Amino acid sequence: MLEVRQLTKIYNEQNKVENISFSLQSGQCLALCGGNGAGKSTIIKMLIGQLTPTKGDICINGKQVQKDDKHWFSFMPDHLQFPPLLTGYEVLSLFGRWQGATAERVEQCLQLVGLTNDQHKQVKTYSKGMQQRLAFAQALLADAPLLILDEPTNGLDPYWVWEFKRLIRTEKEKGKAVIFSTHMLSIVEEIADTVAFIHQGQMLVYDSVSTLCQDGQSLESIFFAQLSQHMAY
Numbered sequence: 001m002l003e004v005r006q007l008t009k010i011y012n013e014q015n016k017v018e019n020i021s022f023s024l025q026s027g028q029c030l031a032l033c034g035g036n037g038a039g040k041s042t043i044i045k046m047l048i049g050q051l052t053p054t055k056g057d058i059c060i061n062g063k064q065v066q067k068d069d070k071h072w073f074s075f076m077p078d079h080l081q082f083p084p085l086l087t088g089y090e091v092l093s094l095f096g097r098w099q100g101a102t103a104e105r106v107e108q109c110l111q112l113v114g115l116t117n118d119q120h121k122q123v124k125t126y127s128k129g130m131q132q133r134l135a136f137a138q139a140l141l142a143d144a145p146l147l148i149l150d151e152p153t154n155g156l157d158p159y160w161v162w163e164f165k166r167l168i169r170t171e172k173e174k175g176k177a178v179i180f181s182t183h184m185l186s187i188v189e190e191i192a193d194t195v196a197f198i199h200q201g202q203m204l205v206y207d208s209v210s211t212l213c214q215d216g217q218s219l220e221s222i223f224f225a226q227l228s229q230h231m232a233y
């Protein structure tokens with residue numbers, strides 16, 4: 001459903017993301033991995049139309065995506081600032097109104113992320129993990145074919161990381177495609193079908209997780225091996 005070709009953003013000579021190509025089918029999950037400053041958020045910002053690519057194509061079902069064409073994805077940013085005085089329920093209802101979600105869907109999403117009991121508390125009283133779960137609920141509201149999540153497990157405790165993985169599997173079973181960025185490679189091994197390893201704006205590895213890990217190697221050891229090869233030049 002999604003085809004990305006030669007996606008490039010040149011901020012300046014030192015800071016750039018170049019020639020990123022990948023494809024994604026419905027029901028599949030792609031993880032974007034890489035160190036700090038590798039280029040993951042830049043790729044995501046180009047996908048969601050927040051940054052104009054220097055060059056490259058983004059196509060959905062064979063058609064080039066236009067800058068303001070947003071109905072094909074739901075997005076969870078890495079930092080989502082909520083109005084602090086509103087309750088969780090009020091925040092999600094607002095997002096629901098913008099996205100055309102029903103009141104029932106709002107309640108369903110609050111329940112999926114475990115915030116039903118806290119829905120009438122002001123967001124300023126939420127912990128970091130609770131705010132992160134509210135941001136995830138916001139991305140689940142709409143019925144878009146692709147979920148794009150920027151570091152969705154930041155601040156989640158082990159139980160909610162486990163729940164996040166379960167929810168993503170459910171979205172995949174419903175036919176949703178998922179792209180997420182993360183530093184947590186164990187999560188990638190468990191829920192992603194393909195992985196792109198970005199280093200200094202270049203895609204060093206792009207392959208299926210099962211192929212990469214077929215000899216029992218972990219993604220961590222595979223990526224470190226790639227990194228040391230790359231740094232040796």
Ligand SMILES: Nc1ncnc2c1ncn2[C@@H]1O[C@H](COP(=O)(O)OP(=O)(O)OP(=O)(O)O)[C@@H](O)[C@H]1O
Pocket residue numbers: 011012014015016034035036037038039040041042043
């Ligand atoms: N607006 C900008 N102007 C210039 N350079 C930028 C800009 N935004 C990001 N960069 C640079 O582009 C590169 C990629 O940054 P990006 O935020 O995409 O990395 P990331 O992989 O998401 O990092 P992290 O894991 O730390 O969030 C970095 O070198 C960064 O300094």
